[in-house]
Amino acid sequence: MNSIIAHELVKTYDKGAVRALDGLNLDVKEGTVLGLLGPNGSGKTTTVRVLATLLTPDSGSATVAGIDVLKHPDEVRKVIGLSGQYAALDETLTGWDNLNMFGRLYHLNSSGAKKRAEELLEKFSLTEAAKRPIRTYSGGMRRRLDLAASLIVKPKVLFLDEPTTGLDPRGRMEMWEVIDDELKNQVGGERLEITVEANQIPEATKLVEQVTGTKPSVDNGIRKISAPVSNGSASLIQVLRLLDDAKIHPLDIGLKRPSLDDVFIALTGHVAEVVVEGGANVAKRK
Amino acid sequence: MLQNVSDFLVITKRQLLQMIRIPEVLIFATIQPAMFVLLFRFVFGGAIDSGVKGGYVQLLMPGIFVQTVAFTLAATAVGLAADMQKGLIDRFRSLPISRSAVVIGRTVGDTLQNIVTLIVMGLVGFLVGWRPSSGPVKVLLGFLFLLAFGYSMSWIGVLIGLSVREERVAQNLVFMTVFPLTFLSNAFAPTTGMPKILQYFAEWNPVSTMVAACRQLFGTQNIFGATANSWPSQNPILMSLIYMVLLVAIFAPISVRKYVRVSK
Numbered sequence: 226m227n228s229i230i231a232h233e234l235v236k237t238y239d240k241g242a243v244r245a246l247d248g249l250n251l252d253v254k255e256g257t258v259l260g261l262l263g264p265n266g267s268g269k270t271t272t273v274r275v276l277a278t279l280l281t282p283d284s285g286s287a288t289v290a291g292i293d294v295l296k297h298p299d300e301v302r303k304v305i306g307l308s309g310q311y312a313a314l315d316e317t318l319t320g321w322d323n324l325n326m327f328g329r330l331y332h333l334n335s336s337g338a339k340k341r342a343e344e345l346l347e348k349f350s351l352t353e354a355a356k357r358p359i360r361t362y363s364g365g366m367r368r369r370l371d372l373a374a375s376l377i378v379k380p381k382v383l384f385l386d387e388p389t390t391g392l393d394p395r396g397r398m399e400m401w402e403v404i405d406d407e408l409k410n411q412v413g414g415e416r417l418e419i420t421v422e423a424n425q426i427p428e429a430t431k432l433v434e435q436v437t438g439t440k441p442s443v444d445n446g447i448r449k450i451s452a453p454v455s456n457g458s459a460s461l462i463q464v465l466r467l468l469d470d471a472k473i474h475p476l477d478i479g480l481k482r483p484s485l486d487d488v489f490i491a492l493t494g495h496v497a498e499v500v501v502e503g504g505a506n507v508a509k510r511k
Numbered sequence: 512m513l514q515n516v517s518d519f520l521v522i523t524k525r526q527l528l529q530m531i532r533i534p535e536v537l538i539f540a541t542i543q544p545a546m547f548v549l550l551f552r553f554v555f556g557g558a559i560d561s562g563v564k565g566g567y568v569q570l571l572m573p574g575i576f577v578q579t580v581a582f583t584l585a586a587t588a589v590g591l592a593a594d595m596q597k598g599l600i601d602r603f604r605s606l607p608i609s610r611s612a613v614v615i616g617r618t619v620g621d622t623l624q625n626i627v628t629l630i631v632m633g634l635v636g637f638l639v640g641w642r643p644s645s646g647p648v649k650v651l652l653g654f655l656f657l658l659a660f661g662y663s664m665s666w667i668g669v670l671i672g673l674s675v676r677e678e679r680v681a682q683n684l685v686f687m688t689v690f691p692l693t694f695l696s697n698a699f700a701p702t703t704g705m706p707k708i709l710q711y712f713a714e715w716n717p718v719s720t721m722v723a724a725c726r727q728l729f730g731t732q733n734i735f736g737a738t739a740n741s742w743p744s745q746n747p748i749l750m751s752l753i754y755m756v757l758l759v760a761i762f763a764p765i766s767v768r769k770y771v772r773v774s775k
Contacts, residue, residue, distance in 0.1 A: 277605050281772075302607040313598035317529045329521045330606045332514065358532055374602070 226291060228382050229253035229276060234285035236271050245271040246282065258408060270310065273386045277307045290381040303331075306375030306383045310390050312367035313374075316360040320351050320370050323359065324377065331378045345373040349403060365396030369403055376407065417460055418451040419468075420477040426450065429475070432467045436460050454480070518608040522616025526590075527623065540586075541628050544579045545635045551575065551699060552639045559700070563732055565642055570735055572632075572641045573653075573725035574698030577718055579628060580661030581693055584668040585685040586621045591672025592681035600673075600773065611767045618665040625661045629654060645730030653728035656751070660721050663755040666762035673769045697735040698722050714741050717754040723747035 231251035237244050245268040253259045261269045274280040276289055278298040287294040290304045314323050321342055328338030346352045349369040359367060368388060375383060388404065389397040417437060421429045426443060430450050433441045437460060441452035454460040461480055468475060530537045548571070556567040563569055591614075594600050603613045633641075633654075643650045668685070675681045695709060696702070696718040702710050713719050724747040726733040733747070743750040 279601055279604055299607055302605060305605065307602065307605040309598050309601060311598050313602040315525060315529070315599060316597070317532050318525065319532070322525075322528055322532075326521060326525055327602075327606070330518060330603070330608050332607065 226255045227252060227288075228255045228257075229259070229287070229289055231272075231276065231287040232285055234272070234275060234287060235283045236268075236275060236280065237283055246275070246285075249285070251287075270386055273307070273384045276382075277305055277384050278302055303378070304381040306378070306380035308368075308372050308375040308383075308385050308388055310387045312359075312364075312371040314359050314367065314371060317358055319356050319358055320346060320362070320366075321355040323370065324374060327374045328377050333377070341377055345376065349373045363396070364392050365399050368392060368396070368400050372400075372403065372407075415454055416451050416481045417454045417464065418449060418477075418479055418481050419464070419475045420447065420449050421473060421475050423448055425473045428471060429468065429473055432471065432473075433464060436463045436467065448476075451481075515609040515612060518612035519616035519619065522603075522613055523620040523623065526617070526620030530624065537624065537627060540624065541631045544575060544628060544632045547575055547578075548572070548632060548635050548639065555699065561734070563734060565644075565731070566640060568636065568640045569642070569729075569731040570726065570733075571699065572636045572643075573729055573731070574696075574722050574735075575636075576629065576632065576657050576725060577660065577721045578693040578698055579632065580625055580657045581664055581689055581718055581721075582685075583621050583625055583661035584664040584671070584689055585682070586624065587617055587665040587668025588672040588675075588681045588685050589678055590621070591617060591669060592675055593678040595673060595676040595773070596678055600770075604770075604773075610771050614669045614766055614770050618662060618669065621665050621668075622658055622662045625658055629657060643729035643731075645728060649728050649730065653725050656721070656724060656728060656748075659755055660717075660751065663758035663762075666759055666766055669766035670762055670769055673766065673773050692716065693718050696722060697733070699735075701735045715743055717751065717758075719743070720747045720750040720754065724751045 229251055230253075231249050234246045234249040235244070236246040245266075249268070249272060251259075251272075261272060263269050271280065275282050276287055276294060278294055278301050281295070289301050292300045292304070294301050315326070318326070324342035324345055325338050328341050329335070331338075333341060343352075343355075346355045349372070351366060351370060351373070354362060354366060359370065362370070372385075372388065375385075385404065389400045392400060417433065419429060419433065423445070426445065426448060430441055430443055433450050433452050437452040437454050439452050441450045443450050458480070461478070465478065551571050552568050556571065559567050561567040561570055591600070594603075600613070643653070645653075671684060672681055675684060695705075696713050696716045698718060702713040702719070705713060720743050722735075723733045723744060727747060733744075
């Protein structure tokens with residue numbers, strides 16, 4: 226399925242004097258990461274704002290997660306997360322207050338919103354600052370919380386509009402690490418992979434399933450069995466013991482932690498490339 | 512429908528939380544009107560021969576109450592402009608909530624804030640000699656009237672806040688409009704001293720009809736009001752109600768429309 230389809234989107238400002246989007250077409254596969262690159266004023270933010278239902282285009286159409294952006298914006302809002310160029314938070318409230326409030330607005334119930342707030346604070350290393358007002362946060366902390374707020378309902382499509390603008394180099398790095406982790410979580414984390422002789426595949430598969438608790442995927446051609454694991458090294462040792470007991474000697478065994486590049490390859494089938502579309506068909510500005 | 516109610520309550524709750532998290536805001540919002548009560552009571556109170564039983568303070572309190580709730584417009588406008596500026600409105604607009612939840616939540620929140628302010632002002636007024644003489648039911652009705660007026664003014668604030676998009680601009684704009692509106696009225700002094708054209712304006716000014724209505728509900732003769740026997744000064748309660756209904760009927764739909772289309 227396509228997570229985003231845009232067809233001939235046009236958006237002008239100042240009564241047509243500025244053409245921010247001039248017939249934009251996008252086709253984004255589910256489970257992929259699309260980066261929009263382009264100079265200031267090339268229409269990147271306008272694109273995000275149209276797709277996130279904040280802005281109505283002059284013409285054209287778009288669907289997000291299969292839902293028509295113009296016809297059913299309310300439905301689109303249920304499945305997207307948006308984190309903009311600045312931290313859009315209530316500065317007087319605490320980090321916890323903010324996440325709890327947004328959780329309620331995403332229609333989680335009272336205990337659900339609280340639980341999600343705590344999970345996200347933990348995940349983004351903000352638990353210690355949870356009870357402090359946002360105005361005491363550093364720029365990097367604000368952005369992390371802003372990102373957390375956009376992940377409350379585990380969105381099908383996440384829009385990040387220059388999530389590191391205005392951060393110092395260290396803040397930038399931290400932010401990208403957080404986003405990187407999040408992407409890996411969404412599209413697959415650490416995996417246990419073993420290669421065995423062909424005749425041992427069925428039994429080894431059973432053992433791997435026993436340890437990891439999930440059905441492993443098996444590639445008979447390269448005789449590789451792999452399954453996602455949460456506690457990598459413990460699972461690895463356990464599998465090794467069981468294999469040894471069963472007198473199976475793997476040709477290769479290891480933990481694989483995907484890099485962002487692996488994720489790209491796994492999902493798109495080719496090497497990650499930076500799609501530079503600033504001057505081309507993403508946004509033309511006359 | 513139920514979902515809509517819970518959405519705006521979340522927004523209202525946010526404002527109440529703000530009051531708890533930064534109590535200074537509420538404290539200053541309360542000190543200012545209390546200070547006004549004291550200044551007017553002791554600066555003008557001595558100079559103006561009111562001629563009503565209980566002295567100038569009986570006329571003053573309804574005037575100051577109305578002025579204070581009229582400024583709800585300012586609180587709403589500045590609050591929303593700040594939310595616009597920070598991009599918070601954008602975030603709200605990207606959430607699956609009804610299009611009116613944020614603005615209704617805001618106006619209700621600002622009205623709740625008024626309750627606290629009015630209680631403090633009433634107490635300060637009582638300390639300096641304000642004695643409403645109409646009995647508890649009418650006094651309560653008077654306060655409800657004030658809250659309703661504040662609420663309807665708040666809707667003008669929504670439109671201003673969403674239109675100017677900047678806290679500072681909103682602040683200047685509302686002070687420039689609300690201050691003259693509250694002084695070109697019968698709130699603090701008789702309108703008879705004004706030039707004819709201003710008298711006419713003051714007569715129809717919603718602030719005047721509100722003050723006259725409150726004086727009536729609190730049991731004080733409105734000697735600052737009518738020179739002519741104009742309809743608004745004859746029927747201040749009805750006229751005020753009409754104004755409130757008009758304000759909400761006009762500004763609520765426009766403001767919600769504005770919210771739907773607004774874009775940072």
